[in-house]
Amino acid sequence: MATTRANRDLMRAINRSIILSTIKTQGLIARAEVARVTGLSPASVTGITAELIEEGLIYEKASGDSSGGRPPILLAINPLGGYVVGIKLMEDHAIGALTDLSATILQRYQLPLHDRSAEHAIEIMAELVENLLILGAVSRNKLIGVGVGLAGIVDSNEGVLRQSPYFGWRNFAVRDRLQQLVDSPVCVDNDVNTFTLAERWYGTGQGVDNFLTITIGRGVGLGVVTHGQFYRGVHGGAGELGHTVVNPQGPLCDCGKHGCLEAFVSDPALISLAQQSYQAGEISINVQNIEQIVVLADNGSLPAQRIMGNAGAIFGQSIANMINIFNPSRILVSGEGVRNGKWFFNAMHESIRVNTMPSLYADVDIRVEPWGDDVWARGAASLVLRQLFESPVGQENSFG
Ligand SMILES: [Zn+2]
Structure with a gap:
């Protein structure tokens, strides 16, 4: 009996997501059309849409069609019918965004991290949620969920951060811990995966079935979509492009390898x-950030140009390897590192061209896109929106 009940609940959850997703995709749609498109019975559509209207997630709108007869009542998603908080944990601060159901950012907020403990990070994330609800004047019962994007290896099914090279955490049950504090469903995933998900749904990846996102900045990340399916590997660890070894004699990495x-x-x-170059007397200032290196390079410092150019060429070589493996039609390069500038990116493009097999190079459209930190937070929010709009079956790997 319990199994039957569970099956019935699952079927209802699936039908609910299918109906929501259909209304979201179609814009304005009549109930009869929802039934036709989804293949669900008119009775199921009526029952479930009544429930969705009751919850404020969709609303009815008269069509205004005056061609005789009674104008059909159309259904539409109510973007303000629910709210989501997306959080991205950075090394020394946490960024949060409050979005509506169409992933539009309504409020942003950030808080510093005073230490590197997991306990502190959870408290800060909970505080972000509280602050964003207050800023947006959103009552707690309108909060559909909280999405969290984390660098490192994340088991999104279990909501566990398995390994974080930056924080040194292992097997940290982020979802369960945060859920206790915020009293709302929490979804957790790798930050590059959340970014890829948002791009697939709302950005550059819309309608593109074979594409890669590559992020650069504090680290390097990779998101892989093939045939419209997201590739995660056995436990969600796929895409650690940043920890592929370029040269075993190279510098020590955060992960412990060289x-x-x-x-x-x-x-x-x-x-x-750049600091080594300063110590060797090659460049004039002891730089503390990337912007200073870019300024030096732009002002004619050959060593600064060389540092950026060499790194861009190595990066491009790794991207060429990815193109040769995956044959994508589009690659989106983004992340904080887009500020590295022309010395880096010109070298990257040239290196991709030289190192990719020509016919595969001809297939791919490479885009370097500007970046803002709230892109991460919006990606994290889309984790929750995906739960809402995509049926429980198929959420494992696909984007719907
Ligand atoms: Zn590494």
């Missing part, structure tokens, strides 16, 4: 190279 891609092209790697 010569990973990140140890050559991440922000700390570039800053460290």
Whole structure:
């Protein structure tokens, strides 16, 4: 009996998501049309849409069609029928965004992290949620859920951060811990996965079935979509492009190995190279951030240009490897590292061209897109929106 009940609940959850997703995709749609498109019975559609109207997630609108007869009542998603908070944990602060059901950011907020403990991070995330609800004047019962994007290896099914190279955490049950504090469903995933999900639904990846997102900045990340399916690997660890070894004799990486891609092209790697160059008397200032290196390069410093150019070439070589493996039709390069500038990105493009098989190179459209930190937070929010709009079956890997 319990199984039958569970099956019935699952069927209802699936039908609910299918109906919501249909209304979201179609814009304005009549109930009869929902039944036709989804293949569900008119009775099921009537029952479930009544429930969705009751919850405020959809609303009825008269069609205004005056061509005789009674104008059909149309259904539409109510973007303000529910709210989502997306959170991205950075190294020294946490960024949060409050969005509506169409992933539009309504409020932003951030808080510093005073230490690197998991306990503190959870408290800060809960505080972000509280503050965003207050800023947006949103009552708690309108909060559908909280999405969290984390760097590192994340088991999204279990809501567990399995390994974080930056924080040194292992097997940290982020979802369960945060859920206790915020009293709302929490979804957790790798930050590059959340970014890829948002791009697939709302950005550059719309309608593109084979594409890669590659992020650069504090680290390097990869999101893979093939045939419209997201590739995660056995426990969600796929896409650790930053920790593929470029040269085992290279610099020490955060992960403990030598010569990973990140140890050559991440922000700390570039800053460290520029500081060595300063100590060797080659450049004039002891730089503390990427912007200073970019200014030096733009002002004609050959060593600064060389640091950026070499790193861009190594990065491009790794991207060429990905193109040769996946044959994507589009690659989106983004992340904080888009500020690395022309010396880096010109070298990257040239290296991709030289190192990719020509016919595969011809297939791919490479885009470098500007970046804002709230892109991460919006990606995290879309984790929750996906739960709402996509049926429980197929959420495992697909984007719907
Ligand atoms: Zn590494």
